[in-house]
Amino acid sequence: MDKPIGVIDSGVGGLTVVHELMRQLPKEKLIYLGDTARCPYGPRSEKEVKKFTWEMVNFLMEKDIKMLVIACNTATAFTLAELQEELDIPVIGVIQPGARAAIKFTQNNHVGVIGTEGTINSEAYTQALKKINENIHVNALACPSFVPMVESGTLAGPEAYSVVEETLLPMKRRNHMDTLILGCTHYPLIKDTIQEVIGEHVTIISSSEETARETSTILDVHGLLSNTEMSPVHQFYTTGELDIFIEIARTIFQESSFNMLKIKKAGLISNQDA
């Protein structure tokens, strides 16, 4: 099955999922679409997020993808069930893989979740955790300052440490958790700083890594794994400015991986939506 896997995101955060897909599934060809022009989705209404997500999905379905990864927490919260029902290809979001990994790792059933305000307010992680195990205690915290910090390129150092420390303070105060879910695809980029602040005794779950792992599971179970011998070339589309997208992609991917990317502008949306 040499068809590509489609990956959608509201912007560049989903590139951490792509990075893990490239690492864990090196034979698979990827098509990524980031709706950078209309990012962030977090503060938008459910109706708007659904409309934008369907536009992205239709764009990728025309490129004959074999599976869809929704690499955006907000889009997952609002559209996963609908997309799973209406598309005839497997669809996975970023919320459930992180929740399942946390359930596997936790020994004391105290799990923390951090994400954008939209994701935390949607309670999607709490629901995903409790759906499987009602005895999981969830300690959720919105971290609105993290995404702007990452998008500005501050990933480590004293400034990042002080922002992360201040933000996570309320979580540390009532901290029995042994497992913390990074419930936003931007956060793996500041994982080391978060680990330093929260302490080595807490296992940090990257929803990006876990989503890539489960993509592998689902492709296998559906008999969809690629069996090519060739190194795939990946296609990346952004609805926003090409230069900024390329700059961020360069910081996420190492040189050898970066050279496997073809980045284009997608003519997806009309200006009045942006």
Place this chain on the structure above:
Amino acid sequence: MDKPIGVIDSGVGGLTVVHELMRQLPKEKLIYLGDTARCPYGPRSEKEVKKFTWEMVNFLMEKDIKMLVIACNTATAFTLAELQEELDIPVIGVIQPGARAAIKFTQNNHVGVIGTEGTINSEAYTQALKKINENIHVNALACPSFVPMVESGTLAGPEAYSVVEETLLPMKRRNHMDTLILGCTHYPLIKDTIQEVIGEHVTIISSSEETARETSTILDVHGLLSNTEMSPVHQFYTTGELDIFIEIARTIFQESSFNMLKIKKAGLISNQDA
């Protein structure tokens, strides 16, 4: 979906998978069948393993299971593809989840695998790893002394340490691996001893934990997760001696879990097969 998950194994090793299924999926009802009377499967022919496995599968299919877990490495190696094709319920084995977890964890692409002679000689793990990533270096070692030691109840202490140390010596000598797969469902019972011998720098992957995790994924993707509020009662069947089975189950499960089990003898096989 309040139908049970069916779990089959050649004997008692699969109980480590059941233990993880109970921990990671506490709402799910399980039916386990251990073919203790004809254990081990490792030295048996492919034809015989297929025949015995189909007998177990037919026994569980009559109990209206919603998913099948093959909690035995040998049976997975010989029958997974066939069962996935012929049954109309999802089927998962123990080999692929361990392989996928190793690919996620390894940073240097050097992965070790230990298992019975049957599993190692089948090269099923090497194939599962290389199918996804041809650049993975696999260091595989058969450990024929581990299963008899575990079945005799020696799980820790100086005797266990010396058996494990001596067995793993050839693997330690040429050891670049950062990840080691326990490719036998008995081995999680001696995981601490193996970790002590192999060193803390190696991440140990329990195929039992990973199989339970992927069972969760597959149930969710197929819309088969249980939504009951009640604590499930599990049914356990053995083709062998009830007393020995109960004794081993008692060492694997804690008291509270053990009380959730109903253990019976299965009238599955004629004597000439044993």
